[in-house]
Amino acid sequence: xxxxxxxxxxxxPAHLQPFTADGRLDEANLRKHLRALxxxxxxxxxxxxxxxxxxxxxxxxxxxxxxxxxxEEANGRVPVIAGIYEDGSAKAATAAVRAQQxxxxxxxxxxxxxxxxxxYQRPEMARRHFxxxxxxxxxxxxxxxxxxxxxxxxxxxxxxxxxxEIDTIAAVKEWSNDIVIYERTRRALKSLDRDVAVLxxxxxxxxxxxxxxxxxxxxxxxxxxASLHVRLWEAVNKLDLAExxxxxxxxxxxxxxxxxxxxxxxxxRMKNILALTGGIDDAYVRSPLQPLSDEERAALRVVIAxxxxxxx
Numbered sequence: 001x002x003x004x005x006x007x008x009x010x011x012x013p014a015h016l017q018p019f020t021a022d023g024r025l026d027e028a029n030l031r032k033h034l035r036a037l038x039x040x041x042x043x044x045x046x047x048x049x050x051x052x053x054x055x056x057x058x059x060x061x062x063x064x065x066x067x068x069x070x071x072e073e074a075n076g077r078v079p080v081i082a083g084i085y086e087d088g089s090a091k092a093a094t095a096a097v098r099a100q101q102x103x104x105x106x107x108x109x110x111x112x113x114x115x116x117x118x119x120y121q122r123p124e125m126a127r128r129h130f131x132x133x134x135x136x137x138x139x140x141x142x143x144x145x146x147x148x149x150x151x152x153x154x155x156x157x158x159x160x161x162x163x164x165e166i167d168t169i170a171a172v173k174e175w176s177n178d179i180v181i182y183e184r185t186r187r188a189l190k191s192l193d194r195d196v197a198v199l200x201x202x203x204x205x206x207x208x209x210x211x212x213x214x215x216x217x218x219x220x221x222x223x224x225x226a227s228l229h230v231r232l233w234e235a236v237n238k239l240d241l242a243e244x245x246x247x248x249x250x251x252x253x254x255x256x257x258x259x260x261x262x263x264x265x266x267x268x269r270m271k272n273i274l275a276l277t278g279g280i281d282d283a284y285v286r287s288p289l290q291p292l293s294d295e296e297r298a299a300l301r302v303v304i305a306x307x308x309x310x311x312x
Contacts, residue, residue: 008106008140008171008197009215010044011229012081013037013222016271017053017066019284025062027069029280034073036279037223042230044216046074047108049083049099052220052267056085057286064098071103079105081142081218087113089129093136106140108173108218109133111152118151123158130166140170142199142218145185147177156181160188163196171197173218179205183212204255207248210236220266221258224273225251225309253303268292273300277309 015037018029037046048070049055049063058066067082074080082104086092089112096107111119112129119125134141145159146152153176154162163169172189176182182202189196197215200206206217210232222229228251235244258269268285272292275283285291292300 008045008142008199010217011042011222011226011233012045012047012199012216012218013043013226013229014047014050014052014218014220015070016220016223016267016274016280017058018271018280018282019286021282021284023284023286025065026280026284027065029282030066030069031073033223033274033280034070037226038073038077040226040230042234043078043226045079045081045105046070047081047083047218049085050108050220051083052223052270053083054267054286054289055083057289060095063095064102067099067102067104081106081108083108083110084133085110089132092129093132096133096137096139100137100139104139106142106170107133107137108142108144110144111146111154113152116151120151120153120155120158123155123161126154126158127162127165130162130169134166134168138168141166141168142171142173143169144173145176147175148181149177156184156188159185160192163189164192167194169196171199171215173199173201174209174214175201177202177204179208179212182209186213204259206251206255207232207236207244210244211241220270221255224258224270224277224279225254225307228307250307250309253306254309257299257303264289265292265296269296269300272297273304273309276300276304 018026020026082099084092084095186198199216199218200209200214201219202209203219203221232247271283274280
């Protein structure tokens with residue numbers, strides 16, 4: 001198998017993870033979902049083992065199996081980014097080695113939950129965490145920037161220093177959810193003496209962030225609107241703002257419904273949208289998440305109709 005070179009730009013959806021009714025990985029529906037994403041002309045990668053694929057609920061063996069399936073389905077057509085979701089730095093480094101050995105093209109590194117008590121005030125801890133991962137693998141890393149209300153957030157100075165110090169950090173997934181911080185972060189990273197890609201994950205304000213400037217989109221929401229993300233991305237890059245606004249008007253009601261409070265149901269809602277539009281058979285989740293109510297599913301049907309969303 002010849003693998004595509006890693007291009008950290010463009011539209012890189014993070015896939016969802018279907019489960020069976022008894023809580024096992026639903027491999028048949030995962031493959032169906034992945035094939036639909038891979039058939040979208042214009043996507044430039046697939047992200048796995050991330051929030052959208054409910055990695056927090058998976059065992060190490062299940063994460064490995066999920067990555068193997070994504071690599072099999074991608075089959076070198078696009079790069080595969082594997083999430084590294086571990087609290088301890090040594091565990092994260094071990095997971096990075098396993099992902100590289102499996103064939104991943106790059107790694108999306110989540111902040112360690114150990115730093116939940118205010119790691120943004122101790123940026124040297126994040127640098128140590130990333131440093132241990134970077135020492136274990138030569139794969140390009142994508143640093144995950146959490147929302148600005150999160151205790152796991154980076155300050156602008158913190159993420160800039162991190163990227164300046166660790167040269168295998170090739171990109172950031174920017175989910176600050178603050179357009180002012182987004183722009184400050186982008187400007188700071190673009191002032192470095194090497195290129196660090198800024199991938200917007202600002203799903204409720206994606207149009208705005210792309211207009212400020214971005215190198216691509218990396219988002220779980222892309223798992224249900226990949227073709228619309230491609231159209232939006234291409235329109236903004238062509239400076240066709242009229243077309244970009246038309247596409248954003250289609251995406252916006254879905255983004256608002258998926259990311260409303262409580263946010264913890266966001267990927268549950270996306271999975272239900274995928275099921276309601278024929279992308280997978282059912283929208284099972286693992287405990288402690290619970291099925292959506294009939295009222296919530298009815299609300300999803302409304303925004304599906306508003307957006308004109310039809311699964312490919």
